[in-house]
Amino acid sequence: MPGNRFNAFSDLGIGLGLRSVHIDHILERKPDVNWFEIISENYMVDGGRPQVVLDRILEQYRVVQHGVGLYVGSAQGVDRDHLRRLKRLVAHTRTPWVTDHLCWGSVDGTFSHDLLPLPYTPEAVARAVENIRIVKGELAVPFSVENVSSYAEYRDSTMTEWEFLTEVAEQADCGILLDVNNIYVSALNHGFDPLTYVDYVPPERVTQIHIAGHSRYRRFVIDTHDHPVIDPVWKLYARAIERVGPTPTLLEWDARIPPFEEVHAEALKAVRYWDHTRGRLSHAG
Amino acid sequence: MPAEARLLTTQRRFFSALREPIFGDSRGRSELPDREGDVSREFVRTANELILPSALLEPVERLELYHRQYWYRLLDSLAEDFPALRRLLGDKTFWDVIESYVEHVPSRSFTLRHLGRYLGDFVDEHPALAPHPLHAADLARLEYALCEAFEAAEHPALPPAELAGTRIALQPHLRLLALRTPVDTFRHRVQAGRKTAAPRPAAQTARRFVAVFRRGLRLQVDRLPRAAFEILSAIERTGSLDQAMDEVARRTDLRRLLEAARVSAWFADWLGRGWLVRAPANPLALVKEGSTT
Ligand SMILES: [Fe+2]
16 A cells, blocks of 8 residues: 555655746646645635636646744744634645644744744744644645755754654644755755764655755755755665655745756656666565 | 743744854855855854854854855745845845845745745835836836736636625736836846846836736736726725725726726726636635735
């Protein structure tokens, strides 16, 4: 049985992030894509072009919702209005599962529009777990949290990021959207071994995997999503697939976006690792 | 400090640091004009108390990565939503104005699409920021109305037979603006890629009334006769044709305009364009998304 209870036992294969520069191409050429990931907040509108585009995509493709605004790590709790808007969109798109980031981004009603890192403390675990339980209680589909990339570590942290992510997912009983590029970016910024991270995460909770490119500067790495996936990230991906098995995978390309075919071809490279895993499994068997 | 309050304190301190103005090197490769200065002592204290150094970066440098990202993201979003205002003000003044705006009016919505909501009011309250403050404030309101119209709902047009006696409302994507300056023409020229002359000082008496709306998915800006604008505004306020017409008829300043006008032809036109709709059963549903967040 492919998949697990956090991704509705789906075998969706390789998907792409739906980006506005590609929409005309997609609607005209109807490329053969298994599924598109949409940013939920971009479609929390009452009408107009965003809604019409979404409906036309929904006529032809499976869509999975990925959010950037729930902020389940917020010390002040999740915004109920936001949750209501999310719920309405979930009913409309029939997304098989919903994801958002394990981070915070607003305080006292003011928004950063960023995915800010959390201190890895028991208090932050408790807060995130409480928030995720509220989200799970409202949504009719499974919910997963994604690991964010980060450029800072807190003095307060008493555990590693992988311990924190696992603790939250297990206590809240939710899935994990494992972003292997984010792991790689954070590993370079903070000086840990990314394989330790991938090897620690409970495979039975991994709903989906994100792959992406990034920008490396002299003294730090920024998660820019504006390049092809580099080899070390593919290696992490291969390791994740080896542990988790074939898992719905999505390529994120958000800036300096090349033509659709180029992005699609980059995403499809992921299949190599699936076949490779299957090959190994069958040899082993 | 009790353990359960620590996360909130951390998030508040981190966020206050992000909201500080950016100076010097942080403006680096961005388009922002130079601004001398440095982060505050409080910023440095926050960084040192909250964040660990890495092998290559000091805590302050790590916090500055988020600080820059915060500013660039918000300012870029405004630059995307207000292209004509940018042309009117020129790059340097434009960045100064929106930077000052974000400093005073941070985002209060889950989406950046609402960030420019108060830009027109802000420019009116800070006229010294822009060389043509009336034009700039008008243009900010016009471009924000376009952003709103872009993603507002479209309700079915009111059947003509229901015009009288039903609670009516304006089409959600229709926005009415009373401008003090001819910025609709200015924006039109910018959009058409034509040359734009520097604006002339505005005469306060010459108001222009415009409707911003969608036709299908296309945005449109049309001038309205003053009396037409007043009738539509009264419908928006009262939700009833009778009350709106009574209200307008009582205004002595409009009487002459109304006598000369072909009001019934206007209504036929508005019904044809779908500008009038049935009022939603729940009046709160008319409150626009985002205004409550
Ligand atoms: Fe991601």
